[in-house]
Amino acid sequence: MPSYILKRILSLIPVFFVMSVVIFLVVYLIPGGPAASLLGMEASQDQINALNTELGFNRPFLVQYGDWVMNVLRGDWGTSYLLKQPVLQAIGEHFAPTMSLAVCAEIFTLIFSIPFGILAAYKHGTTVDTVTVSVSMVGVAIPGFLLSMFLMLLFGVTLKWLPVAGYAAMSEGFGQHLRYLLLPAISLGVAQAAYITRMTRSSMMDVLYMGYIRTARAKGVRESAVVFKHMLKNAAPTILTAIGQSFGGLITGTIVTETLFNIPGLGMLIISSINQRDVFVIQGVVLFVTLVYVLVNLVVDLTYGLVDPRIQMGKK
């Protein structure tokens, strides 16, 4: 196991390298240099040149890249011109709401998707299965923003059970925090739940008629253990991948939902920084989000090794 972990971590080095080059190019390739976009349309060429020199953007590519990598590693991700604060600090402040939202949405997702996915596969061909598959089809197809607005209208405006939009930090009390997150979490979770239900169902279907399942029954193992011990662990890698992807997606791709519900998360930060051409923030958020994504995938890969011994032995 330790060598498997080490191998997986070492394999991240090339990933980080390629990622850092691409993200660095985001700023480097802006026509006229970052100064042009920082100063806006009205700036004269002299002003642009002066700022580019001040920021060091007229130095050779490799020098700039090396400099940037060293700064990133040291924790200096640049300064936001708009927010007048270090980029890393801005990301930190906006990450908490996004993370909370992602966790809530993922919990909602898992509560529904795993049980229904298992049930649909186990009872495939029956009404339970047909209903589950149809509902999840609708869940995948329905646009998130439409669902968000529908939920807002129903629970926020008509029934007045939950706040329509906004955000309360954890410091304002956990209940309050949750009240604000519930609707956005559901509207994000529905599509994820639909996707994971389908993945769970199909990966369970794959193992349903395996020889070892027949063996388990022939040994006298009870149906509950047949499903949860013998089937689920074999179906787990696919399900874990789907969960990893969905969680990565929730952390990185909640721009629309955050905007609709007015949640000050990473999505809001990146939208405002794109609008205002706050290039270092864009760069920082993209870097951060990529790191999180890579990390989530690493965790998924490591759990694979725990679930399926053939993977850590490199036999599959």
Added chain:
Amino acid sequence: MKNVENQSQVLLEIKDLRVLFQGRKKLLPAVDGVNLSIRQGEIVGVVGESGSGKSVMSQTILRLREHESEVQYEGSILFDGQDILKLPLASMSKIRGNQISVIFQDPLTSLNPVYTVGNQMSEVLMLHKKMSKQEAREKSIELLNLTGIPSPERCIKQYPFELSGGMQQRVMIAMALACEPKLLIADEPTTALDVTIQEQILDLIVELNKKLGMSVLFITHDLSAMAQLCHSVRVMYLGQIVEEAATAELFACPSHPYTRGLLSCIPRLDTDREEELPVIPGVVPPLTDVPVGCHFCTRCTLADEKCREEEPPVTEVTPGHKVKCWKYGQTEKEKEAVQ
């Protein structure tokens, strides 16, 4: 070996068993009126081609098919005085692996790839014998030892994919024997193995049968394995038993044209190498297309109108030797006439 167990008690009795699967248009009889009894300590062989219904029949004894498809039963399977087919499915788990065990054809796919050998073996013992983890571990090692696995302490920590095919099948056997079942169903246990390993596994089954006095239902299409192992043999064709006899009797005077066909297909060392091996013409018809009369009539060289229209009765040729054929008597005469 042949008549050792004739006097002992009947352990399992299958009466007029029919197993019907739901086809697209009608019910398909995979097993069509089988009568079979197994005595205590007896090794009964069932031989037949693929599609003859031998595996379905053996799995019906444990009612394993119900979990995988719609099945209907007719007839009864008496085991220990109770009709297995009438039990609620949930209570089958008390019989499975405990009183009746099964070994399947392909050991690699039959063992769960994500659990260690020890885990899978202990599972049976903890379930049926209520052993603790530690007791189950010790018993597992003992059982692996019994089936001739070298260094069983190491084996229980290994995963199935780390073992060779022969070792995997030994693990399967050890697992099947864990609770000292009264009946072991061996469903083509050697088909997926090398010839040398086959021999070892067959010897192991005979040895354990003698040592533990357990009955064995041996399903195969390998006639030589059958001859080596079984006290009596049933020949199955398209869901029916067409001939039954003690092993020596069957090999000495096969009565059903199908049995003769099977026996003549075995290559022998003393025949001319240039001579073509005889084959039974045609293939087993699909279940959707079972002939009206004798099930074998479409491939039988002796078949006439009667065979195609009326199902033959079971006739006792000599005591204990039964055959389901209209022509079994005539075949001898015709053969003589030809000579």
